[in-house]
Amino acid sequence: MQSLGRPLLRQVASYSVTQKLSTRACSTLLVPSQRSVSSPKRQRRHVTRGFASSRYDDGSARSAVINVLNNIGSKREVQQYLAQFTSVSSQQFAVIKVGGAILTDYLDVLCASLRNLNQMGLFPVIIHGAGPQLNKLLEEAGVEPAYQEGIRITDGKTLGVARKLFLEENLKLAEALESWGVRARPITSGVLMADYKDKEIYQLVGEVNQVNVAPIKAAIADGYIPVLTCMAESEDGQVLNVNADKAAAELARALVPLKIVYLSEKGGIHDKETGKLVEAINLDEEYDEYMKKPWVIHGTRSKIRDIKTLLDDLPRSSSVAIIHPESLERELFTHSGAGTLIRRGTKLRQAESLSELDAERLSMLKKTLVRDREGLDAGAVVERYLETLKDRPFRAYYDENMEALAIVLPPSSGSSSALAHLATLTMSRSAWLSNIADNVFQNLKRDFPKLAWTVKQDDENLTWFSEKADGSIARRGEVLFWYGIESPEEVRELMSEFVQHGRQMFGDINLESQLHRAAAAAERIRAGAERLMGNRPGAQPMQARAFSTSARRPIIPSKADATPRRGYATTNPNPPLGIKNSEKEYPSKIALIGARGYTGQALIDLLNRHPNMDLCHVSSRELAGKRLKGYEKKEIIYENLSPDDVRRMAEKQEIDCWVMALPNGVCKPYVDAVDESGHKEALVIDLSADYRFTPSWTYGLPELVQRSKIASSTRVSNPGCYATAAQLGIAPLLPHLAPSPAHPTVFGVSGYSGAGTKPSPKNNVQNLTDNLIPYSLTDHIHEREISAQLGTEVAFIPHVAVWFAGIHHTISLPLAHEMTSRDVRNLYQDRYHGEKLVTVRGESPLVKSIAGKHGVEIGGFAVHSGGKRVVINVTIDNLLKGAATQCLQNMNLALGYAEYEGIPVE
Structure with a gap:
């Protein structure tokens, strides 16, 4: 974004991006096969500067991994860091210290991440510890561990146990990497040389005084990832125990890598004191402060002291990241990173x-602002912008070289609402890569408890901004972010102001009046919030946020398409539904047609907790005139709305979203009524099967259908419960299925709530007790739905059982080629990585564990001995993710809210 014309992030230098493969191709290429396991007879391979030629250097595997990384961060981020990592010799890429607990609890996670790095020609230097394992062995051997200042005192017996263990763990890690198709070389001696560390106290503990990098370089030159253990040798050949963190630090001093990573299970x-993760420590500013904390x-x-000593000896751009192994790629390839980042700052x-500002600094400021402008008049535009800064309060933040610049409009004096506006933020490429952007935001959060800003919806840094924000809403290509607002009234006033004034408030307007208009908008928001709070005597800000919030984590793009999955609220290119001209009142007004059934009740419960949806009308012929139970926001009386009633209400544009919770074949007159009203912006979501095969309607399964398509739709058909679970259970294997006439078979069993509330043998508990009832054994509507959406014939065999809620699928899938259980599981983990409502596990999920849950669980992954048939189990609550929860996902997307707003995400 341009820092003046659009008041936030400029587009930094673009990079060519490898064309993204389809999800299916990506999944195929990421799976290690049995043939990929290393052989000791491999020939020596030549290593070029930055990239090693290996069996992965076929281009397609590297592209596939880049495709996965693009789903973690933006394409630009990935290419920036990849270009940086491959600009140095291979041994200078990264030093990764692996804690002992990682080797016991997260070995596969570690190997998967290292495999991805290796497939891109990157060779991190690995050094591991084995502290927890050693403690256990010593306890079993009857050796009482002794420590001095946190350092293990190592006598001869302890060293004997430790040396044997470290060699075993080193070989274990190397063999595990080989099984994942990564060439690894154990290096257990000849690298770390050490002196005794106060021999009288610590005995056989060493302090590294020299690092011989030749064995490391030789391993990488041969195409192997070097795997070191934390054992060193003295001049006289005595093996010494060294602290793994300190050994990693000495390796880093010798190699001067671009990244230093400590993997920790925490x-x-x-x-x-607070239990919260420390996201970053800037040593130059915060070291003394942290060392005083109790x-x-x-x-x-x-650890903090040793890292400071290390970073003092390395280039200022160096840093140490302490992260979980699951976050390794995110730390390496995104601006947002993960875990705790320690840097000089x-x-x-x-x-x-x-x-x-002196003359030199003012000149730098102008150049910084000009670099974001296009056109011949850039200098004049900047001069006019600076003139506006003379007329009102502001606060600017910048580094010595002005690679980063932020300009904030503080709240007016005397205002009880301390909301500030970030008017300008511009970062150079080097500022992003050296984490100055994070440093800027740390200062903003310290100085401004409440802050709002906007970003273009297609900005590639949305991931980073989403992490900095507590909430967001989008309109017409702009995303409004904020943090620190505790009152729902303030949030709604902010959202309303954003929707009403849009670009006038934050956007691309005449520069001469930009700051004045932003200031006026801020004052309107503050005044409105004060007025709202003042209407409630003694009102205090709420402690628990009950307003639209983005998940405080990176935005993970969907595996189903290249469209970013929104952890922020999004909308279609048109105004949010329900807006008339430039007016919009929050929350959105909802009408529920047909609410007597279990699904209707489940949706009512979700809407009751949704901060930005107001249930206004509930229609049920059987319950008309009775009070709606379970909705606490206001009293609602059931109505018996006819299609004519719906038409009249739609003509008046009273409703933003119509939810049709009617039986199959019943809702068409109501949909026609909305269509005929002329209210084209009204959203209609059908929970029945009536429109699942209508091309003009969008099929609303966000994990498999492009979220952008749902967000831009006004007619959405909600998938069936059986069909949702079956499609999620089959989709990752579609490219690997055997050709016709073989086809997947889905054996499904549902609780009796799936049979509805109308009495029948299928929901008669007495009839179901000690029984399993099959029905519609061929040509079930869900069989047609699953087959149509997946594009392949699927056989579906439904049954009903005695439990109330929950579905269990056993899915048998014929494979076109041999695969292992690990291969299949990797496909599913890669495909659904970051999906909040899909859990992939090794064991078969149980139906009793899914009842009342809002997601889907997939597991089992049993492969036939012949390797060409796999059986997968899937569970889902038919009333929630199978119906109501999925409906709310679709409503959120299409109405412009965060996708998971109002959904309890575990």
């Missing part, structure tokens, strides 16, 4: 008036 350093003791204190300067 995922970073946590503040023991919880920074023992190992934590030693960049001290930021501040200015509250242009007069505080």
Whole structure:
């Protein structure tokens, strides 16, 4: 984004991006096969600067991994970091220290991540510990461990146990990597040389004094990832125990890598007073402060101190990341990173008036602003912009070289609403890569408890901004972010102001009036919030946020398409549904037609908790005149709405979203009524099967259908419960299915709530007890639905059982080629990585564990001995993700809210 014309992030230098493969192709290429396991007879392979030629250097595997990485961060981020990593010799890419607990609990996760790095020609240097394993062995051997200042005192017996264990763990990691198709070379001696560390106290503990990098370079030159253990040797050949963190630090000093990563099962350093993860520590500014904290003791204190000593000897751009192994790719290839990042940091300067800047600094400021402008008049535009800064308060943050610049409009004095506006943020490429952007936001959060800003909806840095925000809403290609707002009233006023004024408030307007209009918008928001709060005597800000919030994590793009999955609220290119001209009132107004059934009740419960949806009308012929139970926002009386009633209400544009919760074949007159009303922006979601095969309607399965398509639709057909589970259970294997006449077979069993509330043998508990009832054994409507959506014939055999809610599928899939259980599981984990409502596990999921849950569980992955048939189990709550929860996902997307708003995501 341009920092003046559009008041946030500029588009930094673009990079050519490898064309993304389809999800299916990606999944195929990522699976390690039995043939990929290393052989000791491999010939020596030549390594070029940055990339090694290996069996993965066929281009397609590398492209597939880049495709996966693009689903973690933006394409630009991935290409930036990949270009940076491949610009140095291979041994300078990264040093990764692996904690002992990782080898016991997260070995496969580690191997999968290292495989992805290796497939791109990257060779991290691995050094591991084995502390937990050693403690266990010593306890079994009757050896009482002794420590001095957090360092294990190592006598001869302890060293004997430790040396044997470290060699075993080193070989275990190397063999595990080989089984994942990664060539790994154990290096257990000849690299780390050490002196005794106060021999009288610590005995056989060493401090590394020299690193011989020749064996590391030789391993990488041969195409192997070097795997070291934390054992060193003295000059006289004595083996010494060294601390793994310290050994990793000495390796880093010798190799000067671009990245230094400590893998920890805790995922970073946590503040023991608040329990929260410490996201970043800027040593130049915060080291003394952290060393005074009462919880920074023992190992934590030693770790921070040792990292500071290390970074003082390395280039300022160096940093140490302490992360969970699951976050390795995110840490390496995204701006947002993961875990705790420890860096020297960049001290930021501040200015509250242009007069505080000397001539040189003012010239730098102008150049910084000009670099974001296009056109011959860029200089004149910047001059006019600076003139506006003379007329109102602001605060600017910038680094020494002005690679980063932020300009904030603070709240007006005397206002009880301390909402500030971030008017300008511009970052150079080097500022992103050196994490100055994070440093800027740390300062903003310190100085401004409440802040709002906007970003273009197609901005490639949305991942990063989403992490910094507490909530968001989108309109016409712009996303409004905010943090620190505790009152729902303030949030709604902010959202309303954004929708009403849009670009006038934050967007691409005349520069001369940009700051004045933004300031006026801020004042309107503050005044409105104060007015709302003032209408409630003694009102206090709510502690628990009950408003539209984005998930505080990176935005993970969907595996189903190249469209980013929104952790932020999004909308179609048109105004949010229900807006008349430039007006919009929150929350959105909802009408539910047909609410007597179990699904209707489940949806009512979800809407009751949704902060930005107002249930206005509930129609049920049987319950007309009775009070709606379970909805606490206001009293609602059931109505018996006819299609004519619906038409009249739609003509008046009273409803933003119509939800049809009617039996199959019943809802067409109501849909026709909305269509005939002329209210084209009204959203209609049908829970029946009536429109699942209508091309003009969007099929609303967000995990498999493009979310952007759902977000831009006004007619959405909600998938069936059986069909949702079956499609999610089959989709990742579609490219690997055997050709016709073989086809998947789905054996499904549902609880009796799936039979509805109308009495029948299928929901008669007495009839179901000690029984299993098959029905519609061929040509079931869901069989047609599953086959049509997947594009392949599927046989579906439904049954009903005595439990109330929950579906269990056993799916048999014929394969076109041999696969292993691990191969199949990898496909599913890659496909559904980051999907909040899909859980992939090794064991078969149980139906009793899914009842009342809002997601889907997939597991089993049993492969026939011949390797060409796999059986997979899937469970889903038919009333929730099978109906109501999925409906709310679709409503959120199409109405412009965060996809999971109002859904309890575990």
